[in-house]
Amino acid sequence: MHYYLIKRIAHLILTLLIASVFTFIVVNAAPGEPAEVLARHLYTGLEEAAPPELIAKVADRYDLSKPLLVQYSDWVGGLFTGNMGYSILFKKPVSWLLMLHLPPTILLTTVSMVFATIAGIIFGVYSALHQNKISDHLIRAATIFFASMPGFWVAVMLILVFSLWLGIMPVAGYGWPLFIILPATALGLHAMVSIVRIMRTSMLETMEKPFVMFAKVKGLPMKKVIFSHACKNAFLPVLTVIGMSFGALLAGSVVIETIFSWPGIGEMLMKAISARDLVLIESTIMVIVFLFLIVNFVIDLLYHIVDPRIIYE
Amino acid sequence: MSEAAVRHRVRVWCASVRGTDWYYRLKQRPSLQVVFVLLAIILTAAVFSPIAAPQDPAATCLYEKNQWMSTEHWFGTDYLGRDLFSRVLCGLQTSMVVAVTTIAITFVAGAAVGSYAGYNGGWAGTCIARIIDVFLAFPSIILALALVTLLGSGVLNMILVLSVVQWASFARLMRGQVLAEKNAEYVLSAQAAGLPNWWILVKHLLPNCIMPVVVLATMDLGHTILTISTLSFLGLGLPPSIPEWGFMIHAGLGDMRTAPLNVIVPGLAITFVTLLFNLAGEGIRDITDPHMDVEGSL
Numbered sequence: 001m002h003y004y005l006i007k008r009i010a011h012l013i014l015t016l017l018i019a020s021v022f023t024f025i026v027v028n029a030a031p032g033e034p035a036e037v038l039a040r041h042l043y044t045g046l047e048e049a050a051p052p053e054l055i056a057k058v059a060d061r062y063d064l065s066k067p068l069l070v071q072y073s074d075w076v077g078g079l080f081t082g083n084m085g086y087s088i089l090f091k092k093p094v095s096w097l098l099m100l101h102l103p104p105t106i107l108l109t110t111v112s113m114v115f116a117t118i119a120g121i122i123f124g125v126y127s128a129l130h131q132n133k134i135s136d137h138l139i140r141a142a143t144i145f146f147a148s149m150p151g152f153w154v155a156v157m158l159i160l161v162f163s164l165w166l167g168i169m170p171v172a173g174y175g176w177p178l179f180i181i182l183p184a185t186a187l188g189l190h191a192m193v194s195i196v197r198i199m200r201t202s203m204l205e206t207m208e209k210p211f212v213m214f215a216k217v218k219g220l221p222m223k224k225v226i227f228s229h230a231c232k233n234a235f236l237p238v239l240t241v242i243g244m245s246f247g248a249l250l251a252g253s254v255v256i257e258t259i260f261s262w263p264g265i266g267e268m269l270m271k272a273i274s275a276r277d278l279v280l281i282e283s284t285i286m287v288i289v290f291l292f293l294i295v296n297f298v299i300d301l302l303y304h305i306v307d308p309r310i311i312y313e
Numbered sequence: 314m315s316e317a318a319v320r321h322r323v324r325v326w327c328a329s330v331r332g333t334d335w336y337y338r339l340k341q342r343p344s345l346q347v348v349f350v351l352l353a354i355i356l357t358a359a360v361f362s363p364i365a366a367p368q369d370p371a372a373t374c375l376y377e378k379n380q381w382m383s384t385e386h387w388f389g390t391d392y393l394g395r396d397l398f399s400r401v402l403c404g405l406q407t408s409m410v411v412a413v414t415t416i417a418i419t420f421v422a423g424a425a426v427g428s429y430a431g432y433n434g435g436w437a438g439t440c441i442a443r444i445i446d447v448f449l450a451f452p453s454i455i456l457a458l459a460l461v462t463l464l465g466s467g468v469l470n471m472i473l474v475l476s477v478v479q480w481a482s483f484a485r486l487m488r489g490q491v492l493a494e495k496n497a498e499y500v501l502s503a504q505a506a507g508l509p510n511w512w513i514l515v516k517h518l519l520p521n522c523i524m525p526v527v528v529l530a531t532m533d534l535g536h537t538i539l540t541i542s543t544l545s546f547l548g549l550g551l552p553p554s555i556p557e558w559g560f561m562i563h564a565g566l567g568d569m570r571t572a573p574l575n576v577i578v579p580g581l582a583i584t585f586v587t588l589l590f591n592l593a594g595e596g597i598r599d600i601t602d603p604h605m606d607v608e609g610s611l
Contacts, residue, residue: 145584148585149583150543156569157577
């Protein structure tokens with residue numbers, strides 16, 4: 001167990017390190033001299049060209065004249081110390097911006113995930129228990145249909161129907177609880193679909209297992225067989241899907257937050273990308289990757305708690 | 314080759330197809346046949362869409378902007394008075410060209426890298442596995458966003474970006490398949506017979522490993538179409554002059570209240586095409602994998 005933990009953490013750190021190098025290269029290889037872009041942003045306006053002495057000054061001021069390797073190590077060090085540099089778009093420290101914008105994203109993804117998990121398990125179990133009946137076919141047809149709808153279009157349709165036509169939901173904005181319903185639905189839909197499907201398959205398999213048969217034979221009421229025997233054992237694969245879906249949720253939040261003007265890191269990332277705010281882009285991407293990996297790491301460890309039979313080599 | 318010889322060959326080929334398991338299973342599934350026929354229609358429409366479009370997708374007419382359905386404009390018109398039906402049809406071509414090229418590239422690259430890493434193992438295999446992990450650690454849209462920032466918009470750049478984003482999932486699947494198969498007896502006997510490694514890989518392992526990858530490719534076609542439309546909805550990826558569904562929805566947002574067709578029609582098109590690829594992918598899995606039971610199919 002300890003050996004496994006150390007190995008997993010080493011893998012995690014290695015993956016993060018390679019990912020940070022990759023992100024840094026990709027973002028910094030973007031066309032346009034960063035110092036020149038920055039000088040235009042800060043002083044001369046977007047259309048005018050910045051004078052060379054100003055560019056040199058800006059490069060000096062924001063550490064852009066250093067070699068790339070030094071810039072990289074500064075940045076990675078900053079990821080730990082919280083000193084990630086300045087955003088040229090918001091004219092604030094990057095760490096301050098991330099602290100400001102992380103909570104809304106975490107709120108949104110958590111609510112979506114909880115919604116997706118609960119709804120997914122309910123529909124999945126229902127579908128499995130009514131195998132090959134009309135309701136099962138309907139649920140399966142609905143899942144495959146929802147899985148084919150792009151998340152941003154679902155969001156637009158929700159706004160169209162509930163905000164513009166029916167007028168019962170706010171179009172966009174940040175708040176609780178009314179404002180979160182539409183974005184959380186749009187964001188969680190795909191995750192819900194995957195959970196329904198895995199829960200259904202897993203439940204069908206579990207219902208065939210001898211211990212469920214035994215529980216039935218010894219005369220337990222069906223409710224008890226399903227909820228305290230079968231469901232618990234069928235849940236394990238869902239855990240994996242939750243971990244994988246979390247990445248999709250973080251990625252989807254970029255689009256959903258932009259549509260609903262939800263002030264999270266996704267929306268900030270989009271703004272940063274359109275303004276070519278390199279430091280902000282790379283730091284935000286690293287935070288997203290970090291969150292995704294950490295969640296999957298925790299879920300990996302949770303396996304052992306959920307199912308003590310799983311022992312790590 | 315004479316005509317009779319060609320005919321004979323076609324007849325032999327048809328007979329061999331009819332003898333296969335998957336042909337038998339396909340015959341049992343009329344719904345899957347419908348899906349394949351619809352896919353064939355979609356692909357044909359994608360190839361001929363500029364000719365087949367009833368009107369010029371770029372012809373603007375401000376007097377007729379934001380119209381509802383009519384006999385002249387089947388799906389109405391957009392905010393510049395362009396015919397929505399023609400634009401959706403041409404958007405199909407854009408999506409299909411990008412998606413099919415991307416999947417072709419990722420399929421070949423992923424299968425090659427994955428099978429190499431799986432078969433050879435060693436430090437090179439471990440390194441490749443690590444790199445695959447890193448690529449999978451990026452949520453796909455996030456990586457695509459970073460790469461689009463680097464490369465800028467354009468059809469070729471879009472294909473490049475999507476290929477970089479998606480090759481890893483193919484490589485991981487292929488690697489897993491090869492790892493699972495490489496100690497099978499037929500591989501060991503081929504090794505014992507002294508066959509070269511590349512021959513074993515291509516002739517023996519590949520046919521036994523490739524079907525799940527084909528299924529993934531079919532489903533990923535749908536997934537890629539979703540990603541393309543998401544990126545262009547965000548205003549990244551493709552230049553606005555090319556008709557594309559995601560960008561059409563983005564452009565229709567402003568007049569959503571008065572002209573809802575502008576956002577509904579392209580979205581339905583995305584959903585429909587993606588749905589077909591998802592159904593086809595599941596269908597191929599059902600008919601090629603003898604372990605799957607009928608229960609799993611729709």
